[in-house]
Amino acid sequence: MNDDIRAGLVPKTTKSKVMLTKYLTKYRFFGIIAVFFSSMVIGMAFGSLRYVFVVFCLVIFMICTAGSPSDPRKSFGGSLLDFLRFFVRKKTYYGSGNVDCADYLKKEEDKREAKKRKKEK
Incomplete structure:
Protein backbone atom coordinates (compact mmCIF):
# COMPACT_ATOMS: atom_id res chain seq x y z
CA MET A 1 0.00 0.00 0.00
CA ASN A 2 1.44 3.34 -1.05
CA ASP A 3 0.62 6.05 1.49
CA ASP A 4 3.14 8.50 0.08
CA ILE A 5 1.27 11.80 -0.04
CA ARG A 6 3.33 14.51 -1.59
CA ALA A 7 2.77 17.87 0.03
CA GLY A 8 3.17 20.88 -2.19
CA LEU A 9 2.33 24.52 -2.32
CA VAL A 10 -1.33 25.37 -2.22
CA PRO A 11 -2.33 27.88 -4.89
CA LYS A 12 -3.80 31.12 -3.61
CA THR A 13 -7.07 30.47 -5.39
CA THR A 14 -7.75 27.32 -3.37
CA LYS A 15 -6.94 28.81 0.03
CA SER A 16 -9.99 29.47 2.13
CA LYS A 17 -10.98 33.05 2.86
CA VAL A 18 -10.90 34.42 6.40
CA MET A 19 -14.58 34.57 7.30
CA LEU A 20 -15.98 36.66 10.16
CA THR A 21 -19.55 35.45 9.64
CA LYS A 22 -21.17 33.19 7.05
CA TYR A 23 -21.17 35.84 4.29
CA LEU A 24 -18.74 38.47 5.60
CA THR A 25 -15.03 38.12 4.92
CA LYS A 26 -12.31 40.18 6.59
CA TYR A 27 -11.82 42.09 3.32
CA ARG A 28 -15.50 43.00 3.06
CA PHE A 29 -15.70 44.00 6.74
CA PHE A 30 -12.84 46.49 6.51
CA GLY A 31 -14.12 47.59 3.11
CA ILE A 32 -17.54 48.40 4.53
CA ILE A 33 -15.94 50.52 7.24
CA ALA A 34 -13.71 52.35 4.72
CA VAL A 35 -16.60 52.93 2.28
CA PHE A 36 -18.84 54.16 5.10
CA PHE A 37 -16.39 56.79 6.33
CA SER A 38 -15.26 57.91 2.88
CA SER A 39 -18.85 58.22 1.64
CA MET A 40 -19.76 60.22 4.77
CA VAL A 41 -16.96 62.67 3.97
CA ILE A 42 -17.87 62.91 0.29
CA GLY A 43 -21.59 62.97 1.18
CA MET A 44 -21.21 66.26 3.06
CA ALA A 45 -21.52 67.98 -0.33
CA PHE A 46 -25.01 66.51 -0.79
CA GLY A 47 -26.49 68.00 2.38
CA SER A 48 -29.70 66.20 3.33
CA LEU A 49 -29.10 63.41 0.79
CA ARG A 50 -25.86 62.38 2.53
CA TYR A 51 -27.39 59.28 4.15
CA VAL A 52 -28.97 58.16 0.89
CA PHE A 53 -25.53 58.51 -0.74
CA VAL A 54 -23.91 56.48 2.07
CA VAL A 55 -26.44 53.67 1.69
CA PHE A 56 -26.03 53.74 -2.10
CA CYS A 57 -22.23 53.45 -1.77
CA LEU A 58 -22.52 50.56 0.69
CA VAL A 59 -24.93 48.67 -1.58
CA ILE A 60 -22.68 49.19 -4.60
CA PHE A 61 -19.67 47.98 -2.59
CA MET A 62 -21.53 44.84 -1.46
CA ILE A 63 -22.65 44.07 -5.02
CA CYS A 64 -19.18 44.61 -6.51
CA THR A 65 -17.47 42.42 -3.89
CA ALA A 66 -19.99 39.60 -4.18
CA GLY A 67 -18.92 36.47 -6.02
CA SER A 68 -19.06 36.34 -9.77
CA PRO A 69 -21.70 33.99 -11.20
CA SER A 70 -19.39 32.82 -13.99
CA ASP A 71 -16.00 32.62 -12.20
CA PRO A 72 -15.98 31.83 -8.46
CA ARG A 73 -12.37 33.04 -8.11
CA LYS A 74 -13.31 36.61 -9.08
CA SER A 75 -15.59 39.19 -7.58
CA PHE A 76 -18.56 40.54 -9.50
CA GLY A 77 -16.78 43.88 -9.92
CA GLY A 78 -13.69 42.18 -11.35
CA SER A 79 -15.77 40.23 -13.83
CA LEU A 80 -17.63 43.39 -14.76
CA LEU A 81 -14.33 45.19 -15.45
CA ASP A 82 -13.17 42.24 -17.59
CA PHE A 83 -16.39 42.45 -19.60
CA LEU A 84 -16.03 46.22 -20.08
CA ARG A 85 -12.41 45.80 -21.24
CA PHE A 86 -13.60 43.16 -23.72
CA PHE A 87 -16.46 45.38 -24.88
CA VAL A 88 -14.20 48.41 -25.49
CA ARG A 89 -11.27 46.51 -27.02
CA LYS A 90 -10.98 46.47 -30.81
CA LYS A 91 -12.11 43.08 -32.01
Missing part, protein backbone atom coordinates in the same frame (compact mmCIF):
# COMPACT_ATOMS: atom_id res chain seq x y z
CA THR A 92 -10.82 41.09 -34.93
CA TYR A 93 -13.57 39.15 -36.60
CA TYR A 94 -12.90 35.99 -38.52
CA GLY A 95 -15.54 34.68 -40.82
CA SER A 96 -17.09 35.02 -44.23
CA GLY A 97 -17.62 38.78 -43.84
CA ASN A 98 -13.93 39.49 -43.26
CA VAL A 99 -11.73 40.90 -46.09
CA ASP A 100 -9.00 38.33 -45.43
CA CYS A 101 -11.52 35.51 -45.64
CA ALA A 102 -12.91 36.90 -48.91
CA ASP A 103 -9.38 37.00 -50.36
CA TYR A 104 -8.72 33.43 -49.21
CA LEU A 105 -11.99 32.17 -50.70
CA LYS A 106 -11.22 33.94 -54.00
CA LYS A 107 -7.75 32.31 -54.15
CA GLU A 108 -9.24 28.89 -53.40
CA GLU A 109 -11.86 29.38 -56.11
CA ASP A 110 -9.12 30.39 -58.58
CA LYS A 111 -7.14 27.24 -57.68
CA ARG A 112 -10.19 25.02 -58.26
CA GLU A 113 -10.92 26.62 -61.60
CA ALA A 114 -7.26 26.27 -62.61
CA LYS A 115 -7.44 22.54 -61.77
CA LYS A 116 -10.62 22.17 -63.81
CA ARG A 117 -9.05 23.90 -66.80
CA LYS A 118 -5.94 21.70 -66.47
CA LYS A 119 -8.09 18.53 -66.46
CA GLU A 120 -10.05 19.66 -69.52
CA LYS A 121 -6.89 20.17 -71.58
Whole structure:
Protein backbone atom coordinates (compact mmCIF):
# COMPACT_ATOMS: atom_id res chain seq x y z
CA MET A 1 0.00 0.00 0.00
CA ASN A 2 1.44 3.34 -1.05
CA ASP A 3 0.62 6.05 1.49
CA ASP A 4 3.14 8.50 0.08
CA ILE A 5 1.27 11.80 -0.04
CA ARG A 6 3.33 14.51 -1.59
CA ALA A 7 2.77 17.87 0.03
CA GLY A 8 3.17 20.88 -2.19
CA LEU A 9 2.33 24.52 -2.32
CA VAL A 10 -1.33 25.37 -2.22
CA PRO A 11 -2.33 27.88 -4.89
CA LYS A 12 -3.80 31.12 -3.61
CA THR A 13 -7.07 30.47 -5.39
CA THR A 14 -7.75 27.32 -3.37
CA LYS A 15 -6.94 28.81 0.03
CA SER A 16 -9.99 29.47 2.13
CA LYS A 17 -10.98 33.05 2.86
CA VAL A 18 -10.90 34.42 6.40
CA MET A 19 -14.58 34.57 7.30
CA LEU A 20 -15.98 36.66 10.16
CA THR A 21 -19.55 35.45 9.64
CA LYS A 22 -21.17 33.19 7.05
CA TYR A 23 -21.17 35.84 4.29
CA LEU A 24 -18.74 38.47 5.60
CA THR A 25 -15.03 38.12 4.92
CA LYS A 26 -12.31 40.18 6.59
CA TYR A 27 -11.82 42.09 3.32
CA ARG A 28 -15.50 43.00 3.06
CA PHE A 29 -15.70 44.00 6.74
CA PHE A 30 -12.84 46.49 6.51
CA GLY A 31 -14.12 47.59 3.11
CA ILE A 32 -17.54 48.40 4.53
CA ILE A 33 -15.94 50.52 7.24
CA ALA A 34 -13.71 52.35 4.72
CA VAL A 35 -16.60 52.93 2.28
CA PHE A 36 -18.84 54.16 5.10
CA PHE A 37 -16.39 56.79 6.33
CA SER A 38 -15.26 57.91 2.88
CA SER A 39 -18.85 58.22 1.64
CA MET A 40 -19.76 60.22 4.77
CA VAL A 41 -16.96 62.67 3.97
CA ILE A 42 -17.87 62.91 0.29
CA GLY A 43 -21.59 62.97 1.18
CA MET A 44 -21.21 66.26 3.06
CA ALA A 45 -21.52 67.98 -0.33
CA PHE A 46 -25.01 66.51 -0.79
CA GLY A 47 -26.49 68.00 2.38
CA SER A 48 -29.70 66.20 3.33
CA LEU A 49 -29.10 63.41 0.79
CA ARG A 50 -25.86 62.38 2.53
CA TYR A 51 -27.39 59.28 4.15
CA VAL A 52 -28.97 58.16 0.89
CA PHE A 53 -25.53 58.51 -0.74
CA VAL A 54 -23.91 56.48 2.07
CA VAL A 55 -26.44 53.67 1.69
CA PHE A 56 -26.03 53.74 -2.10
CA CYS A 57 -22.23 53.45 -1.77
CA LEU A 58 -22.52 50.56 0.69
CA VAL A 59 -24.93 48.67 -1.58
CA ILE A 60 -22.68 49.19 -4.60
CA PHE A 61 -19.67 47.98 -2.59
CA MET A 62 -21.53 44.84 -1.46
CA ILE A 63 -22.65 44.07 -5.02
CA CYS A 64 -19.18 44.61 -6.51
CA THR A 65 -17.47 42.42 -3.89
CA ALA A 66 -19.99 39.60 -4.18
CA GLY A 67 -18.92 36.47 -6.02
CA SER A 68 -19.06 36.34 -9.77
CA PRO A 69 -21.70 33.99 -11.20
CA SER A 70 -19.39 32.82 -13.99
CA ASP A 71 -16.00 32.62 -12.20
CA PRO A 72 -15.98 31.83 -8.46
CA ARG A 73 -12.37 33.04 -8.11
CA LYS A 74 -13.31 36.61 -9.08
CA SER A 75 -15.59 39.19 -7.58
CA PHE A 76 -18.56 40.54 -9.50
CA GLY A 77 -16.78 43.88 -9.92
CA GLY A 78 -13.69 42.18 -11.35
CA SER A 79 -15.77 40.23 -13.83
CA LEU A 80 -17.63 43.39 -14.76
CA LEU A 81 -14.33 45.19 -15.45
CA ASP A 82 -13.17 42.24 -17.59
CA PHE A 83 -16.39 42.45 -19.60
CA LEU A 84 -16.03 46.22 -20.08
CA ARG A 85 -12.41 45.80 -21.24
CA PHE A 86 -13.60 43.16 -23.72
CA PHE A 87 -16.46 45.38 -24.88
CA VAL A 88 -14.20 48.41 -25.49
CA ARG A 89 -11.27 46.51 -27.02
CA LYS A 90 -10.98 46.47 -30.81
CA LYS A 91 -12.11 43.08 -32.01
CA THR A 92 -10.82 41.09 -34.93
CA TYR A 93 -13.57 39.15 -36.60
CA TYR A 94 -12.90 35.99 -38.52
CA GLY A 95 -15.54 34.68 -40.82
CA SER A 96 -17.09 35.02 -44.23
CA GLY A 97 -17.62 38.78 -43.84
CA ASN A 98 -13.93 39.49 -43.26
CA VAL A 99 -11.73 40.90 -46.09
CA ASP A 100 -9.00 38.33 -45.43
CA CYS A 101 -11.52 35.51 -45.64
CA ALA A 102 -12.91 36.90 -48.91
CA ASP A 103 -9.38 37.00 -50.36
CA TYR A 104 -8.72 33.43 -49.21
CA LEU A 105 -11.99 32.17 -50.70
CA LYS A 106 -11.22 33.94 -54.00
CA LYS A 107 -7.75 32.31 -54.15
CA GLU A 108 -9.24 28.89 -53.40
CA GLU A 109 -11.86 29.38 -56.11
CA ASP A 110 -9.12 30.39 -58.58
CA LYS A 111 -7.14 27.24 -57.68
CA ARG A 112 -10.19 25.02 -58.26
CA GLU A 113 -10.92 26.62 -61.60
CA ALA A 114 -7.26 26.27 -62.61
CA LYS A 115 -7.44 22.54 -61.77
CA LYS A 116 -10.62 22.17 -63.81
CA ARG A 117 -9.05 23.90 -66.80
CA LYS A 118 -5.94 21.70 -66.47
CA LYS A 119 -8.09 18.53 -66.46
CA GLU A 120 -10.05 19.66 -69.52
CA LYS A 121 -6.89 20.17 -71.58
